[in-house]
Amino acid sequence: MLSRALPIATAVALLAAACGDTAVDEVLDTAPATSAAVTTTTQDTAPATTEPPTTSAPTTTTAAEEPEPGATPAPEELPAPEELPAPTTTLPPTEAEGLGDSLYPFLGNGGYDVLHYEIDLDVNPAVNAISASTTIEAVAVEDLETFNLDLSGLQVHSVAVDGSAAEFSRSGHELSIQPANSLTASSAFTVNVVYSGFPEPLDDPGVPFFRSGWTQREGVIFTASEPSGSMTWFPSNNHPTDKATFEIAIVVPEGLVAASNGLLTSETTTGGRTTFVWRMDDPMATYLAAVYIGDFERIDSGLLYEGGPLLRDYVPSDSPPEVVDALAVTPDVITFLEEMLGPYPFDVYGTMVMPFELGFALENQTLSLHGNDTVISWIIAHEVAHQWLGNSVAPDDWSEIWMNEGFATYLHLMFQSAEAGTDFNDDMANLHAQLVGAGIGPPRGIVLEDLFGPSVYYRGAATLHALRLHTGDETFFEILRTHYDRSAGGTTNTAEFLALVDEMAGLDAVDLVESWLYDEAIPDAL
Ligand code: TRP
C-alpha cells in the first residue's frame, strides 16, 4: 500500500516541501518524510484503492417508473440515507463503455457533442442531499437511437429528450437513454435529467489520495473531481475532449454562500433560501466544474486592469488575517504569467479557501480549490498557471497529464525562483540532481496510479527546462506561447507539442524532449 501511495504522496509533498524557504534541491530528499505528514489528513477518508472493485453490481431503472420531466422533489422529501441503495459506482465499472481514453476507457461517451450544461442544484447541506435537474444542449454527430451519459450514484427520476419523456436504464456509471424519436446526425437536441439523492465521492485509482467528486466535510461542501468525479453530482459526457459552457444554479439555506465557476449572475433570496446563479461562458472540461457551499466571505480586488480579469477570492468567514494576506500575491502571479503566455484566458479568477487542511489544491476553472494549508504563493502560481495550461488548453487523453502538471510546475517554479531571487538555472540543476537521485521515471507511458506523481510534475517540468537550454530563451518562449495560442479553448497532446517543437526548433530538439518524456533513464545534466 505504501509503495503504491508513495508516488502521489511524493508529488504532493514535493509541492508542499518546495514552499517557504525549502530550496528546490531539498525537495526530493524530504519528500517521503513530508509525504506521510501531508497525507494523513486525507488518508482516513480516502483509502487507496488499487484493485479493481468487484462489487459494483449493475442496477437498472426504467423510465416506466416515473417519467415526469421537471418534477424535482424538494430535498426534504428525499428518502433517509438508509432507504437509498448503496452507491453502486466504483472505478472501473463492470461494463466498460466510453470514449476510449487510454487510462479511463470507460469515461465519456461517443455519438454527440455537448455545447452547454444547465445544472440546477437544490442542496440540503444538513443531510448533504441534492435535488437536481441537469439540462444538456448537444449536437448528434451520428444517427442515434440511444446514447449514454455518465452519472454515478443518485436516483434518476426522469429523462426527457427535446421535451419528451425518454426511456433510460443505469449500469455502473452509465446512464443509457433511448429517446422517443431517434436523433439524426448533425441535429441539435436537449436532454433533461431530473435526479436526487446523497452524492458520494468515488474511488478513482488515479487519485489514491482523495475520493473524487462531491465531498462534504466540516460544514462545507466542495467538489474536487479531477479526473472522474464530476459524475458524482451531474450527468455529463465526462471527458475533457467534450468541453462545454455551463450555467450552475445552486439553492442553499439563507446565510450560506454557494460559489461555482465563472461569474455570479444573480443571487436571490426567497422564503429562507438563496439561489446563486453562476455562468461559465468559456468552454470548460467537466472535471473542472465546481460547487462550493459554506460560510464564506468574498474578498473583492476588482479588475486586474481595464479589460482584464475580475479578481475575487473566498475565505471562511472566520479566517485569520494571514490567509487573506497570503492571497494578495495573486495579481503578481497573473501578471507574471501573462508576460509569458498572453492574456489570462477567462473573465475572472480567485482562490476558494477551505476552513481545513487539504494537503493539495485543484485548479477548478476560475475558482481554484485550496486548503487553509495551501494558500501559499507557489501553489497559487501553480493553480493560476493551470488556467492557461490544463484548463483553457486541456489534455485530450488522461495519459497526457504531464501537459497539465509538468507545464504548471515549470511555471510555478519560475515564479517561485523569481520571488525568492534565486538563480533559476541553479534551481533546475538541483532539481535534475534530485530527479536522478530518486530515479524518477518518464512522464509518458505512466500507469494510472502515477497519474499525479513526481514523474509527471517534476520530470515534466525539467523536460521543459531541458528544451529551453537547448533552444535558448527566445525560441523557447515562442514555443510556449504558440503552444498555448494554438490550442486555447480546446485540447492538446504530446504529438502536437512535438510537432511544434520540430517546426520551431528542429529535430534535435524533438529528440531531446522525447528522451526526457519516454526514456527510462534521465538525460544528462540540465
Ligand atoms: N491538479 C491538481 C494540481 O496539481 C492535483 C489533483 C488532481 C487533485 N486530482 C485531484 C487535487 C483531486 C485534489 C483532488 O494542482
Ligand code: ZN
Ligand atoms: Zn497541478
